[in-house]
Amino acid sequence: MTRLRQLYPQLLALGVVLLLIGLISPGFFSVTVQNGRLYGSLIDVGVRVAPVALLAVGMTLVIATKGIDLSVGAVMAITGAIAATLVADGHPVPVVLLVALSLGLVCGLWNGVLVAFLDIQPIIATLILMVAGRGIAQLITGGVILTFNDPAFSFLGSGAVMGVPTPILIWLAMGLVVGLLVRRTALGLLIEAVGINRRASMLVGVRARFLILATYAISGLCAAMAGMIVTADIHGADANNAGLWLELDAILAVVIGGTSLAGGRFSITASLIGALIIQSLNTGILISGWPPEFNLIVKAVVIVAILTLQSPAVAEELGVLRDLLRRKGAKP
Amino acid sequence: MTENALLQAQGIEKSFFGVKVLDGVDFSLRGGEIHALLGENGAGKSTLVKILTGAYRRDAGVMRLAGREVEPRSVAEAQDLGIGTVYQEVNLLDNLTVAENVYLGRQPRRAGLVDRRRMRADARDLLARYGVKADPDETLAHYPVAVRQIIAIARAVDLSGKVLFLDEPTASLDAREVQALFDVLRQLRAQGLGIVIITHFLDQVYQIADRVTVLRNGRMVGSRALSDLPRRDLVAMMLGRELAEVTAHRDPGAVLSDSPAAFSFKDYGKRGAIAPFDLDIRAGEVVGIAGLLGSGRTETARLLFGIDRPDSGEARVDGATVTLHSPQDAIARGFGMCPEERKSDGIIGDLSVRQNILLALQASRGWSRPIARREADALAERYIKALDIRPPDPNRPIKFLSGGNQQKVILARWLATDPRLLILDEPTRGIDIGAHAEIITLIEKLREDGMALVVISSEIEELVTFSTRVIVLSDRHHVRELRGAEITAEAIVEAMAVPGDAA
Numbered sequence: 001m002t003r004l005r006q007l008y009p010q011l012l013a014l015g016v017v018l019l020l021i022g023l024i025s026p027g028f029f030s031v032t033v034q035n036g037r038l039y040g041s042l043i044d045v046g047v048r049v050a051p052v053a054l055l056a057v058g059m060t061l062v063i064a065t066k067g068i069d070l071s072v073g074a075v076m077a078i079t080g081a082i083a084a085t086l087v088a089d090g091h092p093v094p095v096v097l098l099v100a101l102s103l104g105l106v107c108g109l110w111n112g113v114l115v116a117f118l119d120i121q122p123i124i125a126t127l128i129l130m131v132a133g134r135g136i137a138q139l140i141t142g143g144v145i146l147t148f149n150d151p152a153f154s155f156l157g158s159g160a161v162m163g164v165p166t167p168i169l170i171w172l173a174m175g176l177v178v179g180l181l182v183r184r185t186a187l188g189l190l191i192e193a194v195g196i197n198r199r200a201s202m203l204v205g206v207r208a209r210f211l212i213l214a215t216y217a218i219s220g221l222c223a224a225m226a227g228m229i230v231t232a233d234i235h236g237a238d239a240n241n242a243g244l245w246l247e248l249d250a251i252l253a254v255v256i257g258g259t260s261l262a263g264g265r266f267s268i269t270a271s272l273i274g275a276l277i278i279q280s281l282n283t284g285i286l287i288s289g290w291p292p293e294f295n296l297i298v299k300a301v302v303i304v305a306i307l308t309l310q311s312p313a314v315a316e317e318l319g320v321l322r323d324l325l326r327r328k329g330a331k332p
Numbered sequence: 333m334t335e336n337a338l339l340q341a342q343g344i345e346k347s348f349f350g351v352k353v354l355d356g357v358d359f360s361l362r363g364g365e366i367h368a369l370l371g372e373n374g375a376g377k378s379t380l381v382k383i384l385t386g387a388y389r390r391d392a393g394v395m396r397l398a399g400r401e402v403e404p405r406s407v408a409e410a411q412d413l414g415i416g417t418v419y420q421e422v423n424l425l426d427n428l429t430v431a432e433n434v435y436l437g438r439q440p441r442r443a444g445l446v447d448r449r450r451m452r453a454d455a456r457d458l459l460a461r462y463g464v465k466a467d468p469d470e471t472l473a474h475y476p477v478a479v480r481q482i483i484a485i486a487r488a489v490d491l492s493g494k495v496l497f498l499d500e501p502t503a504s505l506d507a508r509e510v511q512a513l514f515d516v517l518r519q520l521r522a523q524g525l526g527i528v529i530i531t532h533f534l535d536q537v538y539q540i541a542d543r544v545t546v547l548r549n550g551r552m553v554g555s556r557a558l559s560d561l562p563r564r565d566l567v568a569m570m571l572g573r574e575l576a577e578v579t580a581h582r583d584p585g586a587v588l589s590d591s592p593a594a595f596s597f598k599d600y601g602k603r604g605a606i607a608p609f610d611l612d613i614r615a616g617e618v619v620g621i622a623g624l625l626g627s628g629r630t631e632t633a634r635l636l637f638g639i640d641r642p643d644s645g646e647a648r649v650d651g652a653t654v655t656l657h658s659p660q661d662a663i664a665r666g667f668g669m670c671p672e673e674r675k676s677d678g679i680i681g682d683l684s685v686r687q688n689i690l691l692a693l694q695a696s697r698g699w700s701r702p703i704a705r706r707e708a709d710a711l712a713e714r715y716i717k718a719l720d721i722r723p724p725d726p727n728r729p730i731k732f733l734s735g736g737n738q739q740k741v742i743l744a745r746w747l748a749t750d751p752r753l754l755i756l757d758e759p760t761r762g763i764d765i766g767a768h769a770e771i772i773t774l775i776e777k778l779r780e781d782g783m784a785l786v787v788i789s790s791e792i793e794e795l796v797t798f799s800t801r802v803i804v805l806s807d808r809h810h811v812r813e814l815r816g817a818e819i820t821a822e823a824i825v826e827a828m829a830v831p832g833d834a835a
Contacts, residue, residue, distance in 0.1 A: 184702070185701075186697075186700075187699045189687060189694065189702075190695065192682075192683065193691055196680045196681060197676070197681065199677050200678055200679060200680055201680065201695075203659050203671060203678075204659070204663075204691050204692040205659050205660045205663040205692060205695040205696055207660065207695075211699070264682045
């Protein structure tokens with residue numbers, strides 16, 4: 001879908017981060033098979049990244065339209081709460097999935113209507129659900145941490161298919177499905193057009209409002225999926241903490257992936273690599289044995305470094321430098 | 333005359349990035365006169381005003397205020413010298429009170445604190461002199477634009493007191509408010525103030541101004557007393573045509589006036605934008621639309637293309653009534669439009685030339701039926717070749733192309749949809765001469781192929797060259813229709829000078 005060459009900066013950053021972690025903790029790259037299931041730090045990164053990776057898929061599309069979706073963490077809490085409630089009441093997994101995903105879709109449509117049809121600024125429109133969403137989730141769980149014991153549903157969080165943990169399969173599948181949806185149809189092009197110049201797009205007959213609504217709806221669906229994985233993983237719903245601050249990690253993943261917050265050109269693959277970079281840092285710092293207080297600071301330093309290298313100003317400087325070197329090389 | 337000039341500028345020059353926008357401009361304003369500054373877009377009016385009010389520094393030239401040479405380095409310095417400005421968007425703060433706005437930055441003080449009581453009383457007295465009964469404690473947002481405008485003028489005059497610049501002061505006022513504003517201006521003129529007013533409305537110029545200075549392409553065309561300047565001559569000054577010499581090549585084909593119109597608009601209009609008009613457009617003809625800036629040209633195009641909704645009249649395509657309430661409605665009927673503002677309304681800057689070309693076609697097909705890569709490549713290749721788009725690289729982002737080539741891409745975008753009616757709003761503005769000629773040739777070719785075109789242009793010779801009919805607009809009215817041999821540059825200019833309500 002995206003040409004490999006355009007992914008070089010993100011792949012390079014991921015490689016460097018993984019290499020550094022490998023140097024600090026040599027066991028990082030070892031993958032073993034136990035009980036027919038893959039184990040190892042690298043596999044753990046793939047599992048732990050699932051919520052942020054799923055959120056990043058939807059967030060990429062929203063940001064491409066020049067929007068932002070701050071509510072995804074809260075939507076995770078809402079859908080997690082409803083899933084836990086239904087599972088605890090003994091409903092079968094397909095019903096739980098259907099209801100939770102529908103609820104995520106409704107949340108996304110709500111955001112989309114506020115942004116696309118009422119022309120409320122995206123940051124404000126989605127802030128509403130970000131704040132209210134946790135309240136809704138608490139109402140659903142009755143203010144307690146709701147737990148359940150249902151192996152079928154827990155499979156979403158801790159199961160494995162042919163040795164590969166389910167969360168990895170889910171985020172890969174979601175990335176693939178949404179990626180194909182936007183690139184095999186004209187959705188991707190039209191979304192980019194709206195993000196770059198909404199006025200001009202509307203003047204050529206692009207249905208900008210519908211497209212913007214669709215991106216928020218997809219973002220809601222992705223958040224619902226993420227919410228269920230977290231719920232299945234911890235065998236319960238915590239309305240206060242499920243998905244807390246994850247919207248920020250998702251935005252960061254998209255930005256590391258090179259999609260501008262000013263809208264326009266986007267790449268879902270690059271956003272997924274961005275999510276992997278963030279999760280590798282989290283896991284790497286955890287297993288390095290450093291005190292966890294360092295976690296956030298190291299993460300911030302690395303991210304600043306990545307974004308600096310990607311900034312247009314630095315790119316220009318590097319280009320000048322390269323030209324200079326080339327000219328020097330050509331002279332003698 | 334120069335000896336009694338209040339504000340005088342001579343040989344003003346200014347360049348931006350090596351492009352000369354003002355070239356040896358002279359300007360002279362007397363005390364007790366209202367002086368209109370006129371010119372089409374890009375003539376250099378606002379640059380001149382910004383230099384005279386201290387916002388820009390001039391590159392060369394002399395500026396004298398009451399005979400003394402001055403060099404204001406900022407708006408504040410100009411104010412201290414006695415030169416005040418009121419901009420189009422009133423430069424006051426909506427969330428402060430009326431009194432605070434009048435005295436912002438120079439509040440009367442007592443013992444180091446703002447003396448609010450005195451400020452209120454002063455503001456009330458000051459505004460009363462302008463016939464405004466505004467509560468000094470009310471926030472400014474509470475009052476309509478017209479009142480805010482007068483408050484801004486009161487503040488500017490109170491601050492400066494010798495010269496007042498007004499940039500499009502009447503743009504958002506209704507007729508009654510305009511008269512109230514003009515009363516204030518006449519009062520200030522009687523007090524000996526020199527007033528410069530920039531406006532596009534010729535009616536208002538003749539109503540209020542004593543003299544007029546016309547700029548064109550950064551040069552001064554002339555400065556004349558309005559009392560002995562017929563409206564027609566003023567328009568000619570603004571457009572800069574030596575009308576007698578125009579003998580443009582003209583071959584707009586036969587006028588098929590008796591064949592039924594494919595597109596017919598009856599009593600079509602929108603209050604505040606354009607008065608109701610009748611317009612028939614037949615296949616195989618170019619309807620030229622002429623008019624000065626602000627005469628309702630772009631408003632007409634926006635209405636035809638469904639960007640704005642009409643509040644009167646009906647539209648028919650092939651005899652059947654249609655609703656045109658969005659560009660999508662219009663596109664579904666086979667309309668296409670190249671907007672006047674190419675950068676903000678036309679191009680999708682970061683997308684490639686290919687994607688820009690196929691966008692309109694893709695939008696009309698819908699998102700679920702993508703144009704296959706091979707078809708897109710063929711489409712791009714065809715139009716890049718047919719319109720000679722340079723560089724001929726379909727993958728280059730359109731923002732890196734020159735204005736003329738961007739315009740060709742936008743034309744290609746619509747041609748790809750195979751439109752029946754193409755509306756072009758200033759298709760040749762701001763593009764180089766080569767592309768200019770190519771676009772005119774293209775317009776003629778499309779007409780010969782049987783397409784219906786509506787072309788808005790401020791280049792009168794251009795309209796004469798390719799139009800089958802010309803509709804002339806003035807003051808938001810369609811005032812005149814010229815056909816066949818009637819279409820001459822002279823006749824168009826003559827019609828443009830007719831006040832809109834006289835039609």
